Amino acid sequence: MTAADDFVFASGISDDEQTAEAIAEVIEALRDRLGEGAVDFVAIFATPHHRGSMDLIAERVQAELSPRIALGATAGGVLGSGFELESRPGLTMLAGRMPGAELRSFCHHDFDWPTVKDDPAALREALLGIEAPPSDADEQTRAVLMFADPFTTPMVKLMPALNAALPGIPIIGGMASAAVEPGDNRLIYNDNVFDQGAVGLAISGPVQVDCIVSQGCRPIGDPGLITKAHKNLIQEIGRKPALAAVEAVASEADESERELLQHGVFVGRVINEYKDHFGRGDFLIRNIIGADRNSGFIAISDFVRVGQTVQFHVRDTHTAEEDLRLLLQTQLLHDPAAGVLMCTCNGRGQNMFDKPNAESTIVREALGEVPIAGFFAAGEIGPIGTDNFVHGFTAALAIFRPAPGDIQS
Incomplete structure (x- = not known):
C-alpha cells in the first residue's frame, strides 16, 4: 500500500442549533469516511449560535479525533459537503490524514510581534522553527493556513512581514466573521479557545497544496x-x-x-x-x-x-461564477483532489449568486464529490503572484492531494 492510499480527507456539516448534537452529527460524518484512529489535522468553523460552546467543540474534537493539530474560527456562515449555511446555525469540519506530512502549528502567543515584525528571520523561526528557507525541496513548506480575528490582528502590517519571512509560500485562510465588536469572535487552537489574535499551520512534506484565489x-x-x-x-x-x-x-x-x-x-x-x-x-x-x-x-x-x-x-454574478470555474478547470491537470478548504467572502454566497449552495456546487461540479469545508470570512487570505494578501469579495481555496510520485511508505 502506498502513502497516497492512506491520504484521505473527510468533511461534515450540521445545522443543529444544539451544539452537542451538531458535534455528534459532524464527527459521525467524518468517521464514516476516515474510520477509527487519529487524524493529522482538523479545521473547525462554527456560526455565532455555537460561540458559547467553542470550548466544548474543541474538547470533543480532541477526545473523538485525537488530531495532531486542530484549528478553527467562528463565522457568520459556514459551508461543507455541498451545503452553505448562512444566517442560521452551522458547524462544519474538514479532517485529513496526510502520511509523512510535517505539520507545525502556531498562534499569536508564539511570537513577540514588536520584535519580529521587522525581522524576517525571527518571524520565520517563530512560525516554522527555522531561520532560513530549506534548500531541500522535500523539506520546503507547501502552504500555510491561517485564521485571524480582524479586530486584534494587524493584517496591514502582518501580511508584508509574512511575505518577507516566507517568500513564495502561499498562505490561505480568512478572518473570523462572527462579531461586530472586539471580543466576540472565537479561535480554536488545539484544545485552547481564544477571543483574539491568529492561529495557523505550516504544511511540508509529501503533500501538494494548490491555492486558488477567485476575485470575481x-x-x-x-x-x-x-x-x-x-x-x-x-x-x-x-x-x-x-x-x-x-x-x-x-x-x-x-x-x-x-x-x-x-x-x-x-x-x-x-x-x-x-x-x-x-x-x-x-x-x-x-x-x-x-x-x-x-x-x-x-x-x-x-x-x-x-x-x-x-x-x-x-464585478457581477456571471463573472464571479465564470472566474471560479475557469480557475478550477486547471485542477483537472492534476490527480484527483483529496480535500478542499474554502474561505469565501461573507458578501458572496446568496448575496452575490442569489441561490443557495452556489460556490460549493461549482467546486463539486469541477472536482467531483470531494470533501469540502470552510466559512464565510470578513476578509480572505490568499496569494496573487508570489505574495499573499487580504482580499474582499473573494473566494480562496486550498486543495489538498498527495504529492506527485508519492512512494511506498
Whole structure:
C-alpha cells in the first residue's frame, strides 16, 4: 500500500442549533469516511449560535479525533459537503490524514510581534522553527493556513512581514466573521479557545497544496500608469486626475457595463509589471473607498506608488461564477483532489449568486464529490503572484492531494 492510499480527507456539516448534537452529527460524518484512529489535522468553523460552546467543540474534537493539530474560527456562515449555511446555525469540519506530512502549528502567543515584525528571520523561526528557507525541496513548506480575528490582528502590517519571512509560500485562510465588536469572535487552537489574535499551520512534506484565489472581477477600459500618488490616494493616472480616468471609462462603457458600474467600480493593481499584456488574474483587486471631485483624487483600500499599472474592474454574478470555474478547470491537470478548504467572502454566497449552495456546487461540479469545508470570512487570505494578501469579495481555496510520485511508505 502506498502513502497516497492512506491520504484521505473527510468533511461534515450540521445545522443543529444544539451544539452537542451538531458535534455528534459532524464527527459521525467524518468517521464514516476516515474510520477509527487519529487524524493529522482538523479545521473547525462554527456560526455565532455555537460561540458559547467553542470550548466544548474543541474538547470533543480532541477526545473523538485525537488530531495532531486542530484549528478553527467562528463565522457568520459556514459551508461543507455541498451545503452553505448562512444566517442560521452551522458547524462544519474538514479532517485529513496526510502520511509523512510535517505539520507545525502556531498562534499569536508564539511570537513577540514588536520584535519580529521587522525581522524576517525571527518571524520565520517563530512560525516554522527555522531561520532560513530549506534548500531541500522535500523539506520546503507547501502552504500555510491561517485564521485571524480582524479586530486584534494587524493584517496591514502582518501580511508584508509574512511575505518577507516566507517568500513564495502561499498562505490561505480568512478572518473570523462572527462579531461586530472586539471580543466576540472565537479561535480554536488545539484544545485552547481564544477571543483574539491568529492561529495557523505550516504544511511540508509529501503533500501538494494548490491555492486558488477567485476575485470575481473583469477589467474594463485600458490599463493606465499611476503618475502621482500618496499612501492610499491615487492622484493621477496617465498625468490626468484619477477621477477623470474613472469618468472616461464610464463614458466609453456599453449599456451592460454602465449598469455594473452603478453597483461599484474597483481598482486592479498589476502584480507583475514585467508582463507585456495583462488579463484577469494579473491584478490585485481593491475597493474604491472615496473620491474628491475638487482634487480629482480617488482613495482605495491599499497603498499605491507612482509607476504602478492599474485598471478599473467591475464585478457581477456571471463573472464571479465564470472566474471560479475557469480557475478550477486547471485542477483537472492534476490527480484527483483529496480535500478542499474554502474561505469565501461573507458578501458572496446568496448575496452575490442569489441561490443557495452556489460556490460549493461549482467546486463539486469541477472536482467531483470531494470533501469540502470552510466559512464565510470578513476578509480572505490568499496569494496573487508570489505574495499573499487580504482580499474582499473573494473566494480562496486550498486543495489538498498527495504529492506527485508519492512512494511506498
